[in-house]
Each structure stands twice: as structure tokens, then as C-alpha cells.
Amino acid sequence: MIVFERVTKVYGDNTYALDNVSLRIKKGEFIFLVGPSGAGKSTFVRLLLREDLPTKGRIMVDGVETRQLRTREVPFFRRQIGTVFQDFRLLPERTVSENVAFALQVVEAPRREIYRRVPQVLHLVGLVHKSRSRPAELSGGEQQRVALARALVNNPPILLADEPTGNLDPETAWDIIKLLAEINHRGTTVIVATHEREIVDKMRRRVVKLERGRIVRDQERGAYGSEI
Amino acid sequence: MRFSTWEFYLREAGRSLIRNRFMTLASIATVALSLLILGAFLLGAANLNHIASTLESQVEVSAYLDEKLGPEEIEAISAQVQRLPGIRQVNFVSKEEALERLKEQFGERRDLLTSVEKNNPLRNALEVRTQTPADVKPVVDGLKKLAGVAKVSYKEEIIERLFALTKAIRFTGLAVIILLAGATVFLISNTIRLTVFARRREIAIMKLVGATDWFIRWPFVLEGLCLGLLGSIPALILVVRFYHWLAAGVYETLPFIPLLHPASVLNRLQPLLVGLGILVGALGSAISMHRFLRV
Numbered sequence: 001m002i003v004f005e006r007v008t009k010v011y012g013d014n015t016y017a018l019d020n021v022s023l024r025i026k027k028g029e030f031i032f033l034v035g036p037s038g039a040g041k042s043t044f045v046r047l048l049l050r051e052d053l054p055t056k057g058r059i060m061v062d063g064v065e066t067r068q069l070r071t072r073e074v075p076f077f078r079r080q081i082g083t084v085f086q087d088f089r090l091l092p093e094r095t096v097s098e099n100v101a102f103a104l105q106v107v108e109a110p111r112r113e114i115y116r117r118v119p120q121v122l123h124l125v126g127l128v129h130k131s132r133s134r135p136a137e138l139s140g141g142e143q144q145r146v147a148l149a150r151a152l153v154n155n156p157p158i159l160l161a162d163e164p165t166g167n168l169d170p171e172t173a174w175d176i177i178k179l180l181a182e183i184n185h186r187g188t189t190v191i192v193a194t195h196e197r198e199i200v201d202k203m204r205r206r207v208v209k210l211e212r213g214r215i216v217r218d219q220e221r222g223a224y225g226s227e228i
Numbered sequence: 229m230r231f232s233t234w235e236f237y238l239r240e241a242g243r244s245l246i247r248n249r250f251m252t253l254a255s256i257a258t259v260a261l262s263l264l265i266l267g268a269f270l271l272g273a274a275n276l277n278h279i280a281s282t283l284e285s286q287v288e289v290s291a292y293l294d295e296k297l298g299p300e301e302i303e304a305i306s307a308q309v310q311r312l313p314g315i316r317q318v319n320f321v322s323k324e325e326a327l328e329r330l331k332e333q334f335g336e337r338r339d340l341l342t343s344v345e346k347n348n349p350l351r352n353a354l355e356v357r358t359q360t361p362a363d364v365k366p367v368v369d370g371l372k373k374l375a376g377v378a379k380v381s382y383k384e385e386i387i388e389r390l391f392a393l394t395k396a397i398r399f400t401g402l403a404v405i406i407l408l409a410g411a412t413v414f415l416i417s418n419t420i421r422l423t424v425f426a427r428r429r430e431i432a433i434m435k436l437v438g439a440t441d442w443f444i445r446w447p448f449v450l451e452g453l454c455l456g457l458l459g460s461i462p463a464l465i466l467v468v469r470f471y472h473w474l475a476a477g478v479y480e481t482l483p484f485i486p487l488l489h490p491a492s493v494l495n496r497l498q499p500l501l502v503g504l505g506i507l508v509g510a511l512g513s514a515i516s517m518h519r520f521l522r523v
Contacts, residue, residue, distance in 0.1 A: 049436075072441065079438035089433055102430075106439035111232045154437065 001027040001189055002048070002158070007057035009043050009213075017043035018054070019213035025191065027157070030184040032200045033193040034224055035210035041193040044210070045162050048191075049081060050074050061158070079107060081158045082151030082188075086166035088143045090135040096146050097122065097131040103150045121149045125179060141172035148179060152188075159183060161192045165199065173199065197224035233443075240447035244423040245454060251419040252455065258415045259459020259508060260466075262408035263501050267467035269401035270497060275488055276397060280390035282486040289356040289364060291371045292379040302352060305376050309354055312370045314363030319355040326350040351378065409508060416455050416512025417519075420448050424516065448513050456509020460502045467501065468494055 002025040009018040018040045025031055033041055046052045047059055050066045059066045061080065069077055090099050097118050104114045122128045125145040135143055144164060151159060161180060165173030177192075177199050184190040194200065200207060200223060207222030208215055245252045291309070293302060302320065309318050321329075327348055331338045358367050364382060371380045424431070434444050468490075475490045 075435075075438040075440045075443075077438075078436065083436055089429070089436075091430060091433065102433070103437040105232075105236050106434045106437060106443055108233050108443065150437070 001025060001029075001062055002191075003058070003060040005058040005060070007047065007054045007059060009040075009047060009052070010055045016213045018047070020057070021210075021213070021215055022057075023208060023215065023218070025189060027189055028184070028187055029206060030181065030190045030203075031192070031206045031208060032203070032222075033191060033208050033210065034195060034200055035216075036195060038212075039210040040213040041195075041210060042162070043213075045083075045160060045193060048160060049083065050077055075107075079154055080156050081160050082154065082156040084144065084147045084151050084159075084161045084164050086163035088135070088140075088147045088167075090143055090146055090150075092135050095132050095134055096127060096138070099135070099146055100149045100153050103153050107154060109154075117153050121153045124152065124183075125149045139172070140168050141175060144168065144172075144176050145179070148176070148183075152183065156188070158189045158191070161190070161194075163194055164192065165194065165196055170198065174202075177203065200224040237446045237450055240427075241450035241454060244426065244447070244451055247426060248419060248422050251422055255412075255415050255419045255455045255512075256459040256462075258412050259456055259505055260462040262405075262412045262508075263460050263463035263505055264466055265408060266401075266405050266504065267463060267497060267501055268470075269397070269405065270500070271467070271471055271493065273394060273398050273401055274493055276390065276394040278488050279486055280394055283390065289358070289368055289371065289380060289382040291354045291356060291374075291377045292351040292381070293353060294376050294378050295351060297352070297376055301376060305374060306354060308374055309356060309371065312367055314358050314360070314367055315356060316359045317357040321353045321355055323348050323350040323352050326353065409504075412459075412508050413512045413515065416452055416509055417516035419455065420452055420513045420516040421519075423448060423451060445517055448517055449510065452509040452511075452513025452516075453506055454509070455512070456505040456507065457502065459509075460505025463505070464498055464501050467497065 002023075004021050004023040007018055007021045008016065011017050021040075021044075033044060035041055043052075047054055047066070048061070050069060053067055061077070064077065066077070091102065094102065100118050100121060101114050104117060109117075119128060119131070122131055125148050127142060127145050127149065130138060130142060135146065138146065144167075148164075159180070164180070165176055168176065173196065180190050180192060181203070204221045204223070207217065207219050207224070209217040209219075293305065297305070306318055306320060309315065327341070327345065327350055330350070331341055334341060356367060356371070358364050368380050368382060371377055431444055471494060472490050475487050478485055478487050
């Protein structure tokens with residue numbers, strides 16, 4: 001489903017953010033992308049979302065190469081990938097359900113579809129009772145659930161989570177990860193970029209470790225450290 | 229496109245107009261002021277042009293005839309003149325009639341003319357009117373060639389001055405209008421830049437969840453259009469009021485000045501002003517999107 005083929009990304013004066021990275025992610029997989037900050041995780045995310053193009057190599061999602069996309073096709077490409085970030089990126093002056101509905105409105109979904117999907121996905125993340133609250137009235141974990149609901153409301157085949165637990169306490173973080181696992185269980189391909197050792201070790205899923213732009217380890221049912 | 233999508237655009241545009249109240253008002257006021265000045269200039273130029281054309285169409289060419297010509301010969305020349313291209317009307321004015329007119333012009337001082345009355349020095353003349361102002365020159369040339377015509381004269385200076393004045397007004401008007409339009413476009417684009425800035429988070433999220441570029445742009449376009457449209461309304465009202473007032477005043481006190489009729493000129497001016505307001509608004513948002521909304 002997602003293929004990175006000898007992908008290199010060079011920024012400015014010889015900074016190799018990614019260096020000859022090759023990776024295959026199958027449909028329905030759950031994968032942790034780990035490594036210290038500056039290892040190239042963010043670049044990986046940017047390239048996968050086609051916010052940027054690789055300097056060398058190819059990235060393909062569902063058989064479509066990102067470089068081949070025309071500018072006006074990029075939005076439709078992005079609709080395949082739901083994203084959540086460390087900082088939630090919610091709109092503070094809108095309620096929970098408006099935040100989620102926003103993602104459907106901007107892709108011009110019919111109103112009936114919006115009324116149907118928003119409660120559904122809020123139910124999935126367990127926030128139906130907070131649908132009229134504003135982000136400021138919610139805890140960090142709840143805010144991340146809203147972000148998750150927004151990412152999922154379009155039914156994207158891929159969910160990309162960039163440090164989704166970075167701002168959360170361990171217990172809440174664990175709830176979010178369990179939610180991600182459940183989403184994966186329903187068939188969505190899930191990619192989690194993180195540097196939280198505990199979670200990765202506990203989950204025992206595929207782990208791809210980046211260091212200074214290179215893949216140093218790719219392990220099924222792996223852990224954060226290499227010693228296991 | 230879906231109705232709900234347009235509703236979304238309009239709501240977003242309305243939100244930012246209200247959120248940036250101050251800039252919104254400033255933009256509307258600038259648009260209004262610019263269009264007001266534009267309207268005044270256009271009305272001024274149109275009227276001067278109209279006055280000049282009216283006067284020009286009244287230009288009379290006088291062909292003074294040789295003194296010794298008898299009535300038949302005058303008749304013959306008159307017929308020849310009638311056949312010249314571009315002639316509307318030919319009038320024979322005898323030297324006696326000419327003297328009468330002169331007396332009228334002198335009014336109470338007509339006694340000054342008693343000395344010339346016995347030996348009238350004026351000449352018989354043909355007064356010629358042309359169909360269009362452009363016919364004046366060829367007609368004058370044609371008249372000069374006719375045998376029996378001693379002298380041809382026409383009043384052109386005042387008309388030429390009027391046309392020059394119209395041209396000058398048009399020219400300065402154009403310069404002022406271009407400057408004002410530039411300032412207006414700049415202010416609108418600045419207002420929209422503020423909106424783009426205020427909405428940068430929303431824009432980022434829209435891009436993230438796959439909104440198309442035009443979906444992101446439309447609310448800003450609408451905002452610009454609204455600013456232009458809202459500014460054109462007060463300008464329109466003021467221009468219309470002012471011109472009605474001016475026209476009424478002129479008709480009453482200076483009826484010989486041929487002002488354009490309010491209904492006819494305003495009918496053309498109103499859509500122009502609204503159209504320009506909208507155009508300026510659209511241009512402002514286009515510029516600001518080009519510079520600040522690289523999607």
C-alpha cells in the first residue's frame with residue numbers, strides 16, 4: 001500500500017533528512033516509526049503527505065507516485081490519509097462536533113453524510129457526551145480523541161499519527177494507543193511516529209527505527225531498543 | 229457545487245468580515261470614497277463633453293455674399309449650397325435683417341447704430357448648419373470655392389477650448405482614479421491578508437484533510453467581493469443624490485447650460501460603479517491570495 005523506494009531528502013546545504021530509505025507498508029498494518037528527534041520522522045511524514053517531494057527516489061501510495069500528482073490532485077491524494085499531531089490542531093472557537101464536521105465540510109460532503117458520520121465517529125472515540133464542548137474545556141486526551149475523530153471521519157484507508165501521545169500523561173497516552181489499535185483492527189493502516197519507548201515495547205508491533213535519516217532496524221513484533 | 233458548500237463559504241466570509249471589523253470598515257470607506265470621486269469625475273467629464281458637443285452642433289457657418297448679387301443669383305447660390313454634402317439647413321439673412329439683429333444685440337444703446345443705418349455696411353449672408361460637427365470643415369472649404377461668396381466665417385475657438393478642457397479633466401480624472409484604485413486594492417488586499425493570518429490554523433487543517441485549493445480560496449474571494457460591493461453602495465447613494473441636487477439647481481438657475489438628464493446618465497453610471505467596486509474587491513483578494521495564500 002505504501003512504498004518508499006530509495007528515498008533521499010536533502011535540505012539546503014547537504015542536510016540529509018532522509019538517506020536512501022526503502023520501506024514497504026502493507027494494507028492493514030500497524031507500524032511504529034521510532035528514533036530520536038532529528039532522525040527523519042517528521043520528514044517522513046511530510047513526504048508521505050506530499051507536502052514535499054523527495055530529492056531522490058519514489059514514494060507510492062496505493063500505486064500512485066507522489067511526484068506524478070498534479071497540484072490539483074494533491075488534495076484528493078491527502079484524503080486517503082487521516083492525520084493526527086502532537087499539538088492536536090483543533091479550532092478553539094468551534095465545538096467538538098463542529099471540529100469533526102469541519103473535515104467533512106471542506107471536502108464537500110453532503111449534509112446528510114455529515115449528520116450521519118459525525119456522531120458515529122464521536123462514538124468510536126468515546127466523546128459523544130462532549131460533542132458540544134469546546135476544545136479548551138477538554139483534557140489533553142480528549143482533545144486528541146477529537147483530532148482522531150476528525151482524522152477518521154472521512155474513512156481514510158491510512159491513519160498517520162505524528163507523536164500522538166507527546167503531550168499526554170502515560171495513562172491517557174495508553175488509551176489513545178489502544179484506540180489506534182482498535183482502529184487498526186477495523187482495517188485501517190496505522191503509522192505512528194513516536195519516541196516513547198514504553199508504548200512501543202508494550203505493543204509489540206512492527207518497528208522501523210530511523211537514525212540520522214537511515215533505517216537502522218525494521219523488525220516485526222519489535223521493541224524500541226535493539227536488545228530484544 | 230453544493231448549496232451547503234456555498235453556505236460554508238458565505239459563513240466563513242461573513243465571520244472574517246465581522247472579526248476584522250476595523251479593517252472591514254476602513255476598506256469599505258476607502259472603496260466608497262474612491263468610487264465617489266470616480267463618479268464625480270465621470271459625471272463632470274460626461275457633462276462637459278455633452279456641453280461641448282451641444283455647442284458644436286450649434287456651430288453656424290456664415291457665408292457672406294458679394295454685394296452686387298441680385299435675388300436670382302442669391303437663389304442659385306443657395307441651391308448650390310444645399311447640394312454640398314453634410315448640410316442640414318441653409319438660411320438666407322439679408323443685410324437688413326442682419327442690421328436688425330445687431331440692433332437687438334445693442335439693446336438700449338441702439339442709437340449708436342443710427343449713423344450706419346442710412347448706409348448699411350453689412351452684407352447679405354447665408355447661414356449654414358451642418359449635420360454633424362465633423363462636417364463643418366469640409367463645408368467651409370466647399371463654401372469658399374463657390375463664386376459669389378466673399379467671405380466664410382465660423383466660431384470655433386470656444387468649442388475647441390471646451391474640448392481641450394474636457395480632455396484635461398479626463399486625463400487628470402484618469403490619473404486620480406488610477407491612484408485611488410491602487411490604494412483601494414492595496415487596502416483590500418491588506419484586509420484579506422489579515423484574514424488569511426487570522427485563519428492560518430484553519431487553512432492548515434483544511435489542507436491537511438484534503439480541501440481543494442479553490443475551496444480554501446473561495447471565502448477570501450467572497451470577502452473581497454463583499455468589501456467592494458459594500459463600499460460601492462454608499463458611493464452610489466451619494467453620487468445619485470448629489471447629481472439630482474446639482475441638476476435641479478442648474479435647471480432652475482442656469483437653464484441654458486445643457487446638463488445631461490439625471491436618469492439617463494445615472495442609469496449608466498450606477499452599474500459601472502458597482503461593477504468597479506466588485507472588480508476592485510476581487511483584485512484585492514486575488515493579490516493577497518497570490519502573495520499570502522500559497523496553497
